[in-house]
Amino acid sequence: MAQNRQKVALIGDGAVGSSYAFAMMQQGLAEDFVIVDVIKERTEGDALDLEDAQVFTAPKNIYSGDYKDCADADLAVITAGAPQKPGESRLDLVNKNLKIMQSIIKPLVASGFKGVLLVAANPVDILTYAAQKFSGFPKSRVFGSGTSLDTTRLQVALSKKLKVSPQSIDAYIMGEHGDSEFAAYSAARVGGESFLAAAKRAGLSTDDLTKIEDDVRKKAYEIINRKGATFYGVATALMRISKAVLHDENAILPVGAPVDGEYGLHDLYIGSPAVINGAGIDRVIEVPLNDDEKSKMQASAKTLKETLENGMANLQK
Numbered sequence: 312m313a314q315n316r317q318k319v320a321l322i323g324d325g326a327v328g329s330s331y332a333f334a335m336m337q338q339g340l341a342e343d344f345v346i347v348d349v350i351k352e353r354t355e356g357d358a359l360d361l362e363d364a365q366v367f368t369a370p371k372n373i374y375s376g377d378y379k380d381c382a383d384a385d386l387a388v389i390t391a392g393a394p395q396k397p398g399e400s401r402l403d404l405v406n407k408n409l410k411i412m413q414s415i416i417k418p419l420v421a422s423g424f425k426g427v428l429l430v431a432a433n434p435v436d437i438l439t440y441a442a443q444k445f446s447g448f449p450k451s452r453v454f455g456s457g458t459s460l461d462t463t464r465l466q467v468a469l470s471k472k473l474k475v476s477p478q479s480i481d482a483y484i485m486g487e488h489g490d491s492e493f494a495a496y497s498a499a500r501v502g503g504e505s506f507l508a509a510a511k512r513a514g515l516s517t518d519d520l521t522k523i524e525d526d527v528r529k530k531a532y533e534i535i536n537r538k539g540a541t542f543y544g545v546a547t548a549l550m551r552i553s554k555a556v557l558h559d560e561n562a563i564l565p566v567g568a569p570v571d572g573e574y575g576l577h578d579l580y581i582g583s584p585a586v587i588n589g590a591g592i593d594r595v596i597e598v599p600l601n602d603d604e605k606s607k608m609q610a611s612a613k614t615l616k617e618t619l620e621n622g623m624a625n626l627q628k
């Protein structure tokens with residue numbers, strides 16, 4: 312096999328996983344792509360279906376496999392886990408998805424996997440922390456999708472108001488990927504200008520900005536209430552993060568990052584921009600927050616710590 316082939320292992324071939332595989336296919340990313348799931352027929356069917364797409368994108372060896380096939384993967388992406396039902400929060404999934412994560416990490420580590428581990432299953436900040444602890448991998452090699460999807464939701468919402476493209480808006484949703492997340496408006500910028508100045512000129516009031524932040528926070532619920540699940544948004548965010556790893560980009564992206572002193576927080580994964588390259592997280596970027604945003608970050612971290620402690624304790628029972 313030719314050198315410099317890149318391999319991705321996808322663990323969890325449900326709505327999010329299969330959409331991610333399709334997004335990776337569309338971008339021609341990773342020459343080898345193995346799909347693992349407890350439902351073998353699903354991975355076999357998806358591999359057969361997805362290989363038909365390569366004629367119009369790029370040749371790819373896409374197949375249904377097992378944990379032993381993860382050994383030589385550059386990147387493993389975990390999307391296995393129960394999704395929210397209408398009315399459930401992400402944090403409600405913690406007990407069942409921690410068990411699933413434990414059952415995945417053991418054979419993944421046993422395979423000899425040495426790549427970067429990206430977690431998307433919810434509650435993603437808790438499951439990313441657990442994946443790192445269960446695996447014993449360095450924190451730099453394990454991170455989560457964090458607030459990547461929420462940040463795209465904010466960029467999309469603001470782009471409609473400011474009439475500039477979403478990628479031209481440099482603004483982050485930070486904290487928990489969940490109900491305690493917040494928009495770091497004070498540090499946001501548009502075309503080099505302070506976002507708050509641009510927003511004021513566009514006629515957006517403080518109440519308007521609070522409503523946008525709230526709508527972003529609730530968007531997953533709106534989608535789940537209508538179609539039962541969300542998957543295209545996160546799949547595309549995962550593709551973008553994967554590209555930064557596979558192309559060793561040193562890209563600054565919002566992810567679920569391991570904090571070690573940043574924001575005064577320790578021993579936690581939480582949504583923040585970080586520098587992403589082929590080795591995983593190179594460093595966390597500490598966004599300069601105002602006092603109100605600082606307290607939202609602390610509140611979000613408190614929620615995550617409490618859920619984490621309870622979840623880990625329940626796992627021992």
Ligand SMILES: NC(=O)C1=CN([C@@H]2O[C@H](COP(=O)(O)OP(=O)(O)OC[C@H]3O[C@@H](n4cnc5c(N)ncnc54)[C@H](O)[C@@H]3O)[C@@H](O)[C@H]2O)C=CC1
Pocket residue numbers: 322323324325326327328347348349350353390391392393394395404408411414415431432433434435456457460488540541542545
């Ligand atoms: N981080 C984010 O921004 C987002 C995260 N999610 C989360 O992603 C996860 C997956 O969501 P969906 O794909 O919609 O769910 P789904 O139910 O469609 O798929 C889950 C898949 O995981 C598999 N699975 C379960 N246990 C497994 C195990 N032990 N080993 C291997 N595979 C296993 C199932 O067979 C199924 O194929 C959920 O936790 C959901 O909340 C969903 C959307 C956004």
Ligand SMILES: CC(=O)C(=O)O
Pocket residue numbers: 395401433460531541545
């Ligand atoms: C389900 C989920 O986490 C989201 O769409 O944000």
